[in-house]
Amino acid sequence: MTYTGRFRVWRGDADGGSLHDHEVEVNEGEVVLDILHRLQATQTPDLAVRWNCKAGKCGSCSAEIDGRPRLLCMTRMSVFAPDHVVTVTPLRTFPVVRDLVTDVSFNYAKAREVTAFTPPAGLAPGEYRMQQVDVERSQEFRKCIECFLCQDTCHVVRDHEENKESFAGPRYLLRVAELEMHPLDVADRVDAAQDEHGLGRCNITKCCTEVCPEGIKITDNALIPMKERVADRRYDPLAWLGRTISRR
Ligand code: SF4
Ligand code: F3S
Numbered sequence: 529m530t531y532t533g534r535f536r537v538w539r540g541d542a543d544g545g546s547l548h549d550h551e552v553e554v555n556e557g558e559v560v561l562d563i564l565h566r567l568q569a570t571q572t573p574d575l576a577v578r579w580n581c582k583a584g585k586c587g588s589c590s591a592e593i594d595g596r597p598r599l600l601c602m603t604r605m606s607v608f609a610p611d612h613v614v615t616v617t618p619l620r621t622f623p624v625v626r627d628l629v630t631d632v633s634f635n636y637a638k639a640r641e642v643t644a645f646t647p648p649a650g651l652a653p654g655e656y657r658m659q660q661v662d663v664e665r666s667q668e669f670r671k672c673i674e675c676f677l678c679q680d681t682c683h684v685v686r687d688h689e690e691n692k693e694s695f696a697g698p699r700y701l702l703r704v705a706e707l708e709m710h711p712l713d714v715a716d717r718v719d720a721a722q723d724e725h726g727l728g729r730c731n732i733t734k735c736c737t738e739v740c741p742e743g744i745k746i747t748d749n750a751l752i753p754m755k756e757r758v759a760d761r762r763y764d765p766l767a768w769l770g771r772t773i774s775r776r
């Protein structure tokens with residue numbers, strides 16, 4: 529089925545912008561990114577939109593569709609009624625560069641703050657051995673495509689610029705959890721998660737999990753287990769007693 533769809537697309541830059549109305553041809557099987565490409569080809573050749581793979585794998589085409597963080601290339605037009613006005617806006621949590629392109633360098637700064645994988649001293653690459661169950665657990669976390677939709681949706685930093693310095697966001701707390709659960713990693717991740725990466729700010733709303741296009745159970749499998757490890761270390765009375773005695 530081919531029809532004329534109605535779209536509202538945000539145009540502007542760091543100084544501000546506005547929504548622009550467009551009518552664009554929609555064909556069967558198309559996704560929102562197809563529509564934006566048709567818009568570029570027929571009406572707005574200077575519309576800025578970032579994308580690469582068009583297969584849900586590069587994480588470049590993140591934006592908000594009707595206010596919800598989504599991948600433009602994985603959102604089928606068939607989920608909207610033909611008379612629905614589809615609104616496309618840039619990720620709200622990050623500064624706009626132009627139109628639908630945002631500056632996501634916050635995420636790269638947070639990535640650098642996570643201590644790299646730290647194997648035991650004396651264990652050379654090639655000598656690593658680990659159980660299959662541990663391999664499988666970290667494989668879920670390694671499906672992340674760094675689309676930053678979880679970072680965009682988390683209320684701790686969405687509309688709260690002041691929290692960005694002290695909060696790594698779900699994607700990088702996930703990375704901390706992945707390394708903490710790695711049987712060969714010897715770096716301290718538990719205190720760092722709480723004190724350096726802001727784990728305590730997460731109040732497990734699960735919005736990050738809901739928007740993850742890879743279906744990673746960020747809250748249940750990474751954030752809550754990390755919170756449990758923090759609680760075990762800091763608030764378990766027996767562990768506290770043991771630490772107190774051993775310090776004597
Ligand atoms: Fe995207 Fe999911 Fe990775 Fe977050 S965890 S960056 S939502 S793929
Ligand atoms: Fe934010 Fe996810 Fe926690 S949305 S509050 S990091 S559960």
Ligand code: FES
Binds near residue numbers: 583585588600602
């Ligand atoms: Fe690569 Fe959408 S273009 S995920």
